[in-house]
Amino acid sequence: MSPSSDNPSFVLQELNKVSFEDRPIPKIEDAHDVIVEVKFTGICGSDVHYWSHGRIGSFILKSPMVLGHESAGIIHSVGSAVKDLKEGDTVAMEPGIPCRHCTHCKSGRYNLCPEMAFAATPPFDGTLARYYRLPSDFCFKLPEGMSMEEGALVEPSAVAVHVSRQAGVSVGSSVIVFGAGPVGLLCCAVSKAFGATKIVSVDINEERLNFAHEYAATHIFRSKKESAEDSAKRLVEECGLGSGADVVIDATGAEICIQTGIWALRTGGTYCQAGMGVPDIQFPITAMCTKELNVKGSFRYGSGDYQLAVNLISNGKVKVKELISKKVAFEDAEEAFQDVKAGKGIKILIEGPAESM
Structure with missing residues (x-):
């Protein structure tokens, strides 16, 4: 040039x-x-x-x-x-x-x-x-x-704002976020800014998990090679989530994370898909139905999300x-x-x- x-x-x-x-x-x-x-x-x-x-x-x-x-x-x-x-x-x-x-x-x-x-x-x-x-x-x-x-x-922060809004994160919520990449970390931070009191970051990378714990997560959980149902049971028990989390956000798109997230939710909880993976997966539909879960997707950001992201960053609530x-x-x-x-x-x-x- x-x-x-x-x-x-x-x-x-x-x-x-x-x-x-x-x-x-x-x-x-x-x-x-x-x-x-x-x-x-x-x-x-x-x-x-x-x-x-x-x-x-x-x-x-x-x-x-x-x-x-x-x-x-x-x-x-x-x-x-x-x-x-x-x-x-x-x-x-x-x-x-x-x-x-x-x-x-x-x-x-x-x-x-x-x-x-x-x-x-x-x-x-x-x-x-x-x-x-x-x-x-x-x-x-x-x-x-x-x-x-x-x-x-602001752009990835607005993505996290939109995800958290879709998931209905609010004061007192317990939230599990799968994936400690940029969007997953920002979902933890935005959930904290929205008033969530328990925020669990899930990943396989120990370094990323440690960062997540210092950054915004109240708890961390390292995935192992086990069934989704067993992983969810261990996650709920180790992180003190009682009957399950109020909200699960998946920022990975990985099939095992999606399945684990459905099992880790409480009855009537909300699942939001933020990460994209392969087009088709095996999905625990019976667990979704019997727990009457709210299952949502999230795509980019909509009205008000960008300005809210600017505000959260400028006032120090999201670093x-x-x-x-x-x-x-x-x-x-x-x-x-x-x-x-x-x-x-x-x-x-x-x-x-x-x-x-």
């Missing part, structure tokens, strides 16, 4: 092949648009999945695509109708633009919009570039004292700086992706392109 590049971008060309390109600088197309100069972008598991597999479900990479969707930056320019943002404001960037007209959008569940244009989901380009265009109402001004590094972690394992320069983006794929660290941030690029 030449030093005169205007909009350096990190592009997934095809399966396992990335490159740096100079893409056209986006222009304001609507009076409510803003152009953001991207300063920090977190690497998400979905970005790595597209890089290493070329698809997630029905979303298939068919042409080159800019990666990245967990970003924060500085407002570079604004459309004529933008009133609440100005040049120089620092913002967290919500990376999905719905149609605003369908039934889901009008009911406030715009995350289910069938026409959603979501960053770094084929065929839409992501935010790992110098400049990115968004509608102004999908940019959330960062409160004074909140860094842009924290702003980049995200502890999740940042390291920050790397834009030109080292591929190495950072390799580290995430290898399971190194918790959250790696890529800095926006330097002015000299």
Whole structure:
């Protein structure tokens, strides 16, 4: 890439092949648009999945695509109708633009919009570039004292907010969270902020579990090779959950975790699926029915979730700086992706392109 590049971008060309390109600088197309100069972008598991597999479900990479969707930056320019943002404001960037007209959008569940244009989901380009265009109402001004590094972690925090809302976590809840990756850890933190009094983090990685215990979980539980029913019984007993947990959140997508979660719930409890795994699994449907469980899915984030995530981070109820394992320069983006794929660290941030690029 030449030093005169205007909009350096990190592009997934095809399966396992990335490159740096100079893409056209986006222009304001609507009076409510803003152009953001991207300063920090977190690497998400979905970005790595597209890089290493070329698809997630029905979303298939068919042409080159800019990666990245967990970003924060500085407002570079604004459309004529933008009133609440100005040049120089620092913002967290919500990376999905719905149609605003369908039934889901009008009911406030715009995350289910069938026409959603979501960053770094084929065929839409992501935010790992110098400049990115968004509608102004999908940019959330960062409160004074909140860094842009924290702003980049608003996106996964909003995922955790949505999951916790779907699961009905409230004051006094007992919650089990399967998976101590970024989303699982943030679900623990958000559950704590929502008033849960017992939060159990479940994983097979001892280091991650220890971090979870220091971070937000009141209890930790290490999975073993045993049946889901036996694991659930041991989990409930060891963590003092009585007749079972009020809420189970699975952030792994692993069949054994899903099964264990269903068995570990109390009668009338709520199960929420946050992680994606293989398309089909064996599911303990009899246990679900006889315990009359509430079973829900969770997809991205909806109305109010992003702003609540900003608020929780800015007031210190959800701490995200502890999740940042390291920050790397834009030109080292591929190495950072390799580290995430290898399971190194918790959250790696890529800095926006330097002015000299």
